[in-house]
Structures are given as structure tokens and as C-alpha cells.
Amino acid sequence: MQDISLHLLDIIENSAQAKAKLISVKIDVSKLNNTLTIQVEDDGKGMDKDTLQNAQQPFFTTKAERKKKIGLGIPLFKQNAEQCDGNFEMKSEPGKGAVLKAVFAYDHVDRMPLGNIADTISTSILGHPDVDYVINYSYVDVNGSKDFHFDTRMIREEIGDIPLTYPDIITFINSSLTEGIADVYVEES
Numbered sequence: 132m133q134d135i136s137l138h139l140l141d142i143i144e145n146s147a148q149a150k151a152k153l154i155s156v157k158i159d160v161s162k163l164n165n166t167l168t169i170q171v172e173d174d175g176k177g178m179d180k181d182t183l184q185n186a187q188q189p190f191f192t193t194k195a196e197r198k199k200k201i202g203l204g205i206p207l208f209k210q211n212a213e214q215c216d217g218n219f220e221m222k223s224e225p226g227k228g229a230v231l232k233a234v235f236a237y238d239h240v241d242r243m244p245l246g247n248i249a250d251t252i253s254t255s256i257l258g259h260p261d262v263d264y265v266i267n268y269s270y271v272d273v274n275g276s277k278d279f280h281f282d283t284r285m286i287r288e289e290i291g292d293i294p295l296t297y298p299d300i301i302t303f304i305n306s307s308l309t310e311g312i313a314d315v316y317v318e319e320s
Contacts, residue, residue: 135244136250139251147258149176155170155171155266158266163272165237169233169235183221209233249305252266252308270316281308
């Protein structure tokens with residue numbers, strides 16, 4: 132994968148396929164700690180101990196019903212974090228959802244760029260409009276900290292029965308995500 136946002140898209144898709152109704156994404160950039168942390172938590176069906184362990188191995192997939200032969204998303208994400216002096220962990224229990232956390236050394240020469248997080252979240256919302264998304268994006272450096280919070284549940288309260296996929300709502304979501312994330316931090320190319 133070319134950037135972290137594509138890994139994030141894959142992880143969110145896994146959560147949606149696990150029947151999650153709420154997916155929380157936390158992105159923390161800390162130049163003070165030299166870390167970039169990505170955490171995805173869902174309330175999906177969860178995994179038993181064996182599935183949790185196997186999900187981190189290449190070529191394992193639970194998507195046999197869709198004739199998918201390999202599953203490389205999680206193992207590649209794990210590998211990328213570990214190769215950048217970071218770490219990776221997953222926690223899950225059946226019926227209790229899952230939590231995935233990847234930490235990268237921010238300044239590591241091999242760390243991928245973040246990519247377009249706003250487009251990743253917008254695409255996820257369009258692909259799974261019945262799922263709620265909570266996004267927390269934070270940035271800390273010697274000058275202080277900035278945060279952005281986004282929650283589709285708050286949008287649903289305002290729009291009532293109008294679907295999140297309604298064109299004006301998608302335009303609002305896209306601009307909210309793009310502007311909110313850019314106000315917090317835009318990675319140098």
C-alpha cells in the first residue's frame with residue numbers, strides 16, 4: 132500500500148464486514164514523542180483467540196464466502212509499523228468488537244505518508260452509510276496541540292431521516308473532514 136490511509140480503509144472495511152455499527156478512528160501525531168499512532172475500534176462481532184492470532188498472519192482470511200483467497204491487509208499494516216521502529220497490537224473477544232493499534236516512529240525514513248485521511252473516511256461513510264463513525268485526529272509539537280473531532284451520530288441528529296449518502300450531506304461531510312483535518316495538521320510531502 133502506498134500510504135497509511137489505504138491501510139486505514141482496509142481496516143475500516145474489515146470492521147464493517149464484522150457487522151460493526153460504530154467504528155472509532157484515532158489518529159495521533161506527536162512530534163514530541165516521535166510517534167504516529169493509528170487506532171481503530173469497532174463494536175462488531177469480534178474474534179476468538181485463534182482468529183485474532185491468525186488475522187495477523189499473511190494469507191489468512193475469514194472472507195471465504197466471497198472467494199477471497201488471501202488476507203494481507205492486517206499483516207502488511209503490522210509489518211509496516213514494526214519496520215518503522217513501532218509496534219502493532221490487536222485485541223478482540225467474540226461479541227465485543229475489536230481494537231487495532233499501530234504505532235510508527237514519526238520520523239522514520241521508511242514510514243509511509245498518512246495519505247488522504249479525509250477521502251478515506253468519506254469513502255467509508257459512502258460504502259457503509261448505516262455505520263456510525265467517530266474520528267479523533269490530534270497533533271502535538273513544541274508549539275502546542277490541535278484536535279479535530281468528527282461524529283456521524285451528531286450529523287444524524289441534525290438531519291433526521293435524510294441519509295448520509297444524500298449529495299448535500301456528502302458534500303458537507305467531505306468539506307468538514309477536509310477542513311477539520313487540514314486545520315489540525317497537513318503532513319509535509
